[in-house]
Amino acid sequence: MGNGETTVEKESSTERALDIPWNVVVHNDPVNLMTYVTMVFQRVFGYSKERAQKHMLEVHQLGRSIVWTGVREPAESYVEQLQAYLLLASLEKSQ
Amino acid sequence: MTVEVTRTGDGLRLAQLDLFFVELLRQVPVSADPGDSDAARDRIYPVASNDPHAAEANEEWRTYVHPELKQLFTTASETVREDLRTFEELDDSTDSWAFEIPTAHFDQWLNTLNQARLSLAARFEFQEKEMNQSGPRSIETARDLSLFQIHFYGFLQECLLQDLGG
Numbered sequence: 001m002g003n004g005e006t007t008v009e010k011e012s013s014t015e016r017a018l019d020i021p022w023n024v025v026v027h028n029d030p031v032n033l034m035t036y037v038t039m040v041f042q043r044v045f046g047y048s049k050e051r052a053q054k055h056m057l058e059v060h061q062l063g064r065s066i067v068w069t070g071v072r073e074p075a076e077s078y079v080e081q082l083q084a085y086l087l088l089a090s091l092e093k094s095q
Numbered sequence: 096m097t098v099e100v101t102r103t104g105d106g107l108r109l110a111q112l113d114l115f116f117v118e119l120l121r122q123v124p125v126s127a128d129p130g131d132s133d134a135a136r137d138r139i140y141p142v143a144s145n146d147p148h149a150a151e152a153n154e155e156w157r158t159y160v161h162p163e164l165k166q167l168f169t170t171a172s173e174t175v176r177e178d179l180r181t182f183e184e185l186d187d188s189t190d191s192w193a194f195e196i197p198t199a200h201f202d203q204w205l206n207t208l209n210q211a212r213l214s215l216a217a218r219f220e221f222q223e224k225e226m227n228q229s230g231p232r233s234i235e236t237a238r239d240l241s242l243f244q245i246h247f248y249g250f251l252q253e254c255l256l257q258d259l260g261g
Binding site: 029030031032033035036039076079080083084085086088089090091092093 | 138139140141142143144145146160163164167205206209210212213216221222223226227245249252253256259
């Protein structure tokens with residue numbers, strides 16, 4: 001019983017560690033067209049054109065934009081999808 | 096140098112191409128290949144994290160994700176290569192060629208054009224200022240030609256994106 005509780009606590013601890021919010025970050029590069037980046041955000045995240053353009057402009061003007069925040073597994077999937085469109089995307093732990 | 100771009104029922108038609116532009120188009124899948132350039136390969140296949148403590152996660156990314164990306168990029172590039180077999184010579188006396196990008200292949204073209212632009216930019220270390228200019232004033236070196244390619248491929252991407260509603 002005691003051992004079982006300990007195991008459960010360990011699992012919960014691990015789950016909490018994995019559930020720390022993760023940011024999907026897109027970084028600026030001088031090559032990708034602004035219209036292309038906007039289209040990719042619309043396709044990958046289903047964002048409206050206005051929201052996609054807001055993130056695109058953040059990337060362009062500030063050098064990076066956090067385009068999504070959440071648990072690790074979907075965050076990794078989003079980074080992979082963005083890289084498949086050749087955007088410079090990475091994963092980072094949310095502060 | 097002019098290129099006529101028109102929308103047809105089945106795709107995007109490029110006409111009035113001279114042999115220079117025909118060759119630039121034939122170079123799309125060639126330029127897309129990062130080849131032996133580490134800079135180009137690192138740009139086409141980035142890691143998942145910039146955190147210096149994420150070496151293990153990045154190694155896993157290289158092992159599991161990069162092969163999937165490579166498969167996707169290779170498939171897109173092969174589609175473009177196949178499409179490029181369909182050039183029509185309209186008038187051999189005026190050196191005028193035409194070519195159509197099928198609507199169903201727009202995504203593969205966008206992807207391969209992007210691979211080519213990114214590979215060339217990384218290989219020749221073009222800076223943002225050069226990318227924002229309208230292109231080289233003259234083409235005298237391989238670097239000038241590559242910058243012209245990047246701008247021409249960007250123009251094609253804009254045409255495809257307009258058609259996709261971008």
